[in-house]
Amino acid sequence: MPQSHVDNLAAPGPLKVGPLQLFLAFSQLALSGFGGVLPWAQRTLVENKGWLTQREFVETLALGQLLPGPNIGNVSVMVGFRFAGYAGAAAAFAGLVTGPFLLMIAAGVLYQSYGNLTLVQQALSGMSSVAAGLVLATGVKMTASLKRHWRPWLFVVLALAGVGALRWPFLAVVGGLAPFAIAAAWREQA
Amino acid sequence: MDRIDLSALALHLALLSLMAIGGVNVIVPDIQRYLVEANHWMSAKQFAELFALGQAAPGPNVIFLTLVGWHLAGWSGATVATLASVCPPFLLTLGATRFHAQNPDAPLSRAIRGGLGPITIGLTLSTGWILARSADHDWRGAALTLATVALMLRTKLNPIWLIAAGAVAGITGIV
Numbered sequence: 001m002p003q004s005h006v007d008n009l010a011a012p013g014p015l016k017v018g019p020l021q022l023f024l025a026f027s028q029l030a031l032s033g034f035g036g037v038l039p040w041a042q043r044t045l046v047e048n049k050g051w052l053t054q055r056e057f058v059e060t061l062a063l064g065q066l067l068p069g070p071n072i073g074n075v076s077v078m079v080g081f082r083f084a085g086y087a088g089a090a091a092a093f094a095g096l097v098t099g100p101f102l103l104m105i106a107a108g109v110l111y112q113s114y115g116n117l118t119l120v121q122q123a124l125s126g127m128s129s130v131a132a133g134l135v136l137a138t139g140v141k142m143t144a145s146l147k148r149h150w151r152p153w154l155f156v157v158l159a160l161a162g163v164g165a166l167r168w169p170f171l172a173v174v175g176g177l178a179p180f181a182i183a184a185a186w187r188e189q190a
Numbered sequence: 191m192d193r194i195d196l197s198a199l200a201l202h203l204a205l206l207s208l209m210a211i212g213g214v215n216v217i218v219p220d221i222q223r224y225l226v227e228a229n230h231w232m233s234a235k236q237f238a239e240l241f242a243l244g245q246a247a248p249g250p251n252v253i254f255l256t257l258v259g260w261h262l263a264g265w266s267g268a269t270v271a272t273l274a275s276v277c278p279p280f281l282l283t284l285g286a287t288r289f290h291a292q293n294p295d296a297p298l299s300r301a302i303r304g305g306l307g308p309i310t311i312g313l314t315l316s317t318g319w320i321l322a323r324s325a326d327h328d329w330r331g332a333a334l335t336l337a338t339v340a341l342m343l344r345t346k347l348n349p350i351w352l353i354a355a356g357a358v359a360g361i362t363g364i365v
Contacts, residue, residue, distance in 0.1 A: 033248045064283070065212060067286055068208050068210045068282060069207065069278075069280065070279070071213055077283040077284055078287050081287050081288065100253040105256065108261055112261070123360045123361050124360065126356035126361070127243070127360065128235075128238040128239055128242040128321065129332075129334040129356055130334060130335070131241055131246075131321060131325070132318050132322035132326070134318075135215055135321060136319070136322065136339050138215065139314035139315035142310070142311045142314060146307070146311070155312065159312025164319040167219075170223075170313075174313075177309055178306060185302075186297070186298075186301035186305070189300060189304070
């Protein structure tokens with residue numbers, strides 16, 4: 001197999017970083033990441049710790065986006081594995097999830113105790129409207145990556161119509177659209 | 191409210207998690223359909239509120255499913271929902287990393303990425319659409335959602351400030 005980005009990413013770096021350090025670093029960046037973890041991951045891994053170069057970070061992220069799951073979760077697995085094998089991957093991923101998990105439990109306790117208070121209901125109502133807007137904006141920003149051609153837009157509209165407007169099951173819509181979308185993208189580059 | 195079947199929930203989340211290419215927002219519409227419409231385990235309003243709380247907290251977005259699990263069945267629900275939604279992608283990524291199974295420059299990888307890209311965008315917009323429909327009760331809620339979109343597109347504001355502004359707008363009765 002020829003040397004590729006992936007080989008470079010999986011190869012052990014010159015630095016020695018153990019599972020505990022990975023756990024702590026990913027805990028820290030997960031809990032700092034109000035409003036999105038990725039900027040903090042970049043700051044921590046590249047600028048503060050120097051575990052990855054800027055380019056390695058971008059390549060790791062690009063690969064992470066191809067795989068299911070949270071992008072930052074996939075980054076944690078790849079970075080952890082690179083420095084400390086299976087234990088490192090597990091430690092980095094556990095670090096990313098444990099702190100937010102406990103925080104969510106705390107939020108759940110508060111929601112159940114106080115979620116019905118008028119004041120909290122009002123706050124939650126405003127927060128829900130904003131949260132919907134945040135997701136819509138993310139979707140709109142992602143359209144910048146589309147080619148200026150009607151075909152990708154057709155798949156955007158079909159997925160939105162099927163899952164968003166008609167509420168058809170995800171598997172049926174994606175299973176029906178994905179083969180055509182991939183075949184179209186394959187033909188375009190050929 | 192129907193009885194909550196944790197093993198069915200775990201299986202559903204585990205299957206969906208393997209399709210969450212680009213993050214959890216892609217599968218939120220189906221999670222909502224499963225919890226609210228198919229099983230009546232919570233209302234659309236509660237789902238939108240839990241999602242908003244998850245967005246307000248730090249950490250990967252998928253963690254809002256911990257909150258959903260807690261709401262449904264306490265500690266066991268939170269643990270099951272979290273493990274079911276994070277373990278399958280974790281193992282898959284570990285496998286892909288271990289065996290160098292993916293080459294980002296191979297033609298097939300590029301076709302998959304190029305083909306799934308637009309669908310991912312459509313699904314992300316679906317999530318926003320569904321959340322807006324259950325969160326925005328009148329034109330003022332819709333205006334707040336649209337203002338959020340505009341601010342996110344035109345400024346580099348940290349989203350946490352917008353969530354805080356939403357809470358203030360709700361408390362002061364603007365929405």
